[in-house]
Amino acid sequence: GQQLNQSPQSMFIQEGEDVSMNCTSSSIFNTWLWYKQEPGEGPVLLIALYKAGELTSNGRLTAQFGITRKDSFLNISASIPSDVGIYFCAGLYSGGGADGLTFGKGTHLIIQP
Amino acid sequence: KAGVTQTPRYLIKTRGQQVTLSCSPISGHRSVSWYQQTPGQGLQFLFEYFSETQRNKGNFPGRFSGRQFSNSRSEMNVSTLELGDSALYLCASSLGGTADLETQYFGPGTRLLVL
Numbered sequence: 001g002q003q004l005n006q007s008p009q010s011m012f013i014q015e016g017e018d019v020s021m022n023c024t025s026s027s028i029f030n031t032w033l034w035y036k037q038e039p040g041e042g043p044v045l046l047i048a049l050y051k052a053g054e055l056t057s058n059g060r061l062t063a064q065f066g067i068t069r070k071d072s073f074l075n076i077s078a079s080i081p082s083d084v085g086i087y088f089c090a091g092l093y094s095g096g097g098a099d100g101l102t103f104g105k106g107t108h109l110i111i112q113p
Numbered sequence: 114k115a116g117v118t119q120t121p122r123y124l125i126k127t128r129g130q131q132v133t134l135s136c137s138p139i140s141g142h143r144s145v146s147w148y149q150q151t152p153g154q155g156l157q158f159l160f161e162y163f164s165e166t167q168r169n170k171g172n173f174p175g176r177f178s179g180r181q182f183s184n185s186r187s188e189m190n191v192s193t194l195e196l197g198d199s200a201l202y203l204c205a206s207s208l209g210g211t212a213d214l215e216t217q218y219f220g221p222g223t224r225l226l227v228l
Contacts, residue, residue, distance in 0.1 A: 033215055042117070042203050042219025043156075088156065092215075103156035 006089055006104030014112055019076040021087060021107040029091035029102075032072040034063050037106070038085045046087075047074070076109075084111050115140065117206050117220035125226045131192040134223045138185050138206030144168070145187040146217065147179060150201040159202075162187050163209050191225075199227045 006023045013019060023032070031050055035043035047058050049065035049072060056063055060077045072089055089104040118137045126132050138145050146169075147159040158171040162181035179189040185206075191198055201224050205217040 031215065041221050042205070044219070045215060045217070048215040090156075101158060105155035 004089060004091055004102050004104040006107055008107055009105070010108040010110065012110045012112065013079060015079060015081060017079055019079055019083070019109060020073065021089075022071060022073045023089035023091070023104045024071045025091055025102075026070070028069040029093065030069065031092035032063070032065050033090040033092065033101075034061075034072070034074050035088040035090065036085045037088065043088055079109075079111055081111055081113060084109055117204060117218050119202075119204055119220040119223050121223060122221065123224050123226075125228060126194050127228050128194055128196060130194050131190060132194060132225060133188055133190045134202055134204075134225075136187045136189075136204035136206075136220060138187070138204075139218055141208065142206035142218075143185050143209035144207045145181060145185065146205045146207075147187070147189050148203045148205065149173070150203055150222070151199075156203070159189065194227045196227050199225060201225075 003026050004023050034047045036046050037043040046061055047056050047063040049056055049063055052065055052069050053067050054065040062075045064073045066072055076083055086106040086108050088106045091102050117139055120135045124132060136145055144163045146161040148156050149159055150156045159173055159177055160167055160179050161169040165181045176192045179187060181187045201222040203219050203222045205219045207217045
């Protein structure tokens, strides 16, 4: 089946720092999604990307759909304490069915004040 | 508008038992998907129901089953529980179009511990 490698696994940063994380796949996706999950909650969609090379922002978050369609990147600028959580990437097959949604294992973001 | 609700939030069972988890989707949503989340495997798709029919299925053994009712509420059942079934079980709802997975809304999950 599909494999998504998400890195880094965890990040310990100072408040105010920028954050970068990425996902790579062995196969092509035609949609990339980025989610954030906080303790005791389900994942919440942050950004959706639909075209190779697409760069999309949502406030301090910026995500890119890699040109090869096998990778995606998420950047968070000027991190704040509420950014703490687990960030997941997910890739979607062209079929669009729920079985085509493959998740990375997450990046744990921890912010030290 | 109320979000996706899941009950119970926490559950402890012993090996060999069975368990039923419930999910109430957002009003008007007709698709419900179930996912298993573990530290080792991450989020894995179990199955999706739309209009009371299973529309998609992941690679899980037959011990995992589900159903959807006419009001779009869904249940999943795990029979003959194993230690490895300990996980956070998440459900997500969407309107149900074939290409609207990016508009899935997740519930808070049911944390199952199998002893």
